[in-house]
Amino acid sequence: MSSVLMVGVDCSECSNRAIDYAAEHAKRSNAQLYVAHVIEWSPFSFSTVEENAERHKRREEEIRRAHSEVVDPLVSRLKGEGINVGGLVRHGHVADTLCDLANENNVTNIIVGRQGTSMLKAHVFGSVGARLVQVAECAITVVP
Numbered sequence: 001m002s003s004v005l006m007v008g009v010d011c012s013e014c015s016n017r018a019i020d021y022a023a024e025h026a027k028r029s030n031a032q033l034y035v036a037h038v039i040e041w042s043p044f045s046f047s048t049v050e051e052n053a054e055r056h057k058r059r060e061e062e063i064r065r066a067h068s069e070v071v072d073p074l075v076s077r078l079k080g081e082g083i084n085v086g087g088l089v090r091h092g093h094v095a096d097t098l099c100d101l102a103n104e105n106n107v108t109n110i111i112v113g114r115q116g117t118s119m120l121k122a123h124v125f126g127s128v129g130a131r132l133v134q135v136a137e138c139a140i141t142v143v144p
Contacts, residue, residue, distance in 0.1 A: 003031035006088075007111040008098050008128065010037065011070060014113030018143040019074060022111045026083045034105055035074045036088040037066050038097045063089050095131035102138055109139040 007022035009015045019035070026033040039062050071087035078085040088105070090097050102110050112129050129142040 003029050003109065004034070004105060004107045005031050005109050005111060006034040006036050006098070006102055006105065006107040008036050008038065008094070008113075009070060009074065010094075010113075012113060012115065014115045014143065016113075018111050018113040019078075021141070021143045023078055023081060023083060025109075025111075026078075026085070027081070031084075033078065033083055033085045034088050034101070034107065035071050035078070035085060036090075036098060036101050037070050038094045039063070039066055039089065039091045040094060041091045059091055063091070095128045095135065098128070098132060099136050102136065107138055109141055110136055111141045111143060114142050114144050 003026075005022055005026055007018050009019060022033055025031065039059075041059070066089045067087060071089055075085050075087040088101050090101060092100070098110055098112070101107070110132060112132065114129055115127075129140070132140045133142075
């Protein structure tokens with residue numbers, strides 16, 4: 001069975017270490033690597049039809065922006081290192097969305113940094129890594 005890796009990125013220093021770890025692992029094992037960024041949002045809001053249409057337009061723009069500013073530069077760098085890599089961006093709850101992306105892309109190992117961009121949120125609501133360990137159907141690597 002060939003390895004398919006996915007690294008979750010959020011522009012934090014710990015996320016950068018996770019990218020480096022994932023890249024090295026992908027090179028060693030000649031694995032497919034996905035760079036995934038999740039834009040957090042809540043589906044629980046009460047909106048008019050017009051507000052929903054505007055919200056959809058904003059979501060699409062956020063996805064384009066996340067690709068161009070976060071994911072695509074990383075994908076280009078990793079391709080330059082000879083890694084078979086693709087980029088993924090989606091809206092949702094971070095851990096659950098990473099699990100969905102992993103299932104859709106036959107990922108065998110999700111790699112994330114131990115601390116993301118919001119330590120306070122992690123302390124109050126729990127970390128992405130802890131949630132992934134609980135719900136993912138594949139291996140999880142949490143990089144310190």
